[in-house]
Amino acid sequence: NAGVTQTPKFQVLKTGQSMTLQCAQDMNHNSMYWYRQDPGMGLRLIYYSASEGTTDKGEVPNGYNVSRLNKREFSLRLESAAPSQTSVYFCASSLGRSSGNTIYFGEGSWLTVV
Amino acid sequence: QQQVKQSPQSLIVQKGGISIINCAYENTAFDYFPWYQQFPGKGPALLIAIRPDVSEKKEGRFTISFNKSAKQFSLHIMDSQPGDSATYFCAASKGGADGLTFGKGTHLIIQP
Numbered sequence: 001n002a003g004v005t006q007t008p009k010f011q012v013l014k015t016g017q018s019m020t021l022q023c024a025q026d027m028n029h030n031s032m033y034w035y036r037q038d039p040g041m042g043l044r045l046i047y048y049s050a051s052e053g054t055t056d057k058g059e060v061p062n063g064y065n066v067s068r069l070n071k072r073e074f075s076l077r078l079e080s081a082a083p084s085q086t087s088v089y090f091c092a093s094s095l096g097r098s099s100g101n102t103i104y105f106g107e108g109s110w111l112t113v114v
Numbered sequence: 115q116q117q118v119k120q121s122p123q124s125l126i127v128q129k130g131g132i133s134i135i136n137c138a139y140e141n142t143a144f145d146y147f148p149w150y151q152q153f154p155g156k157g158p159a160l161l162i163a164i165r166p167d168v169s170e171k172k173e174g175r176f177t178i179s180f181n182k183s184a185k186q187f188s189l190h191i192m193d194s195q196p197g198d199s200a201t202y203f204c205a206a207s208k209g210g211a212d213g214l215t216f217g218k219g220t221h222l223i224i225q226p
Contacts, residue, residue, distance in 0.1 A: 042217055042218040042219050043203065043214075045213040090158070105157030108156070108157050
């Protein structure tokens with residue numbers, strides 16, 4: 001029962017470096033999401049993909065790009081990392097766009113930008 | 115603009131007591147209100163959820179109370195246990211849109 005799997009779990013980057021966070025789900029879900037979690041800020045939506053082949057901006061998209069590679073995989077890319085992007089990143093998925101569908105989260109990726 | 119406001123930020127309750135966390139929302143288009151529980155080092159997990167057509171939903175020791183006219187909802191944890199110590203997030207979503215709008219979270223500590 002893998003659910004939502006994210007890699008890497010931990011990463012330290014230097015300012016200006018790039019990296020990609022990988023996410024895969026094995027629940028045959030249509031929708032996938034990337035959130036970031038910062039102390040005292042809750043979880044904020046970065047990007048989402050309602051279905052394979054589509055992506056849309058969330059609340060805090062600046063500095064990020066995403067790719068919905070196929071139905072299972074949704075990656076988040078930081079092209080030029082900044083200290084403000086130090087955060088915990090969560091990938092999530094749900095069956096579809098209906099508001100009642102449960103959103104399932106991965107275990108998180110801890111990113112530090114120095 | 116914070117669409118879902120959660121309080122308190124932190125809460126300490128004695129074992130066996132009642133833990134109460136409150137949330138208020140602004141957008142009347144929201145039609146689904148889940149609560150998520152998060153343990154350290156883990157991702158959030160759905161705890162319980164409610165739709166605005168009911169005023170209360172109970173699952174075991176966890177109850178959501180919903181007041182549509184006041185645009186408020188709350189989580190009650192009865193007979194709180196040390197294992198309930200976690201961060202709790204309220205959230206809201208609206209039909210046809212994607213993702214959840216989260217409150218800022220409540221760090222709950224249950225003292226033995």
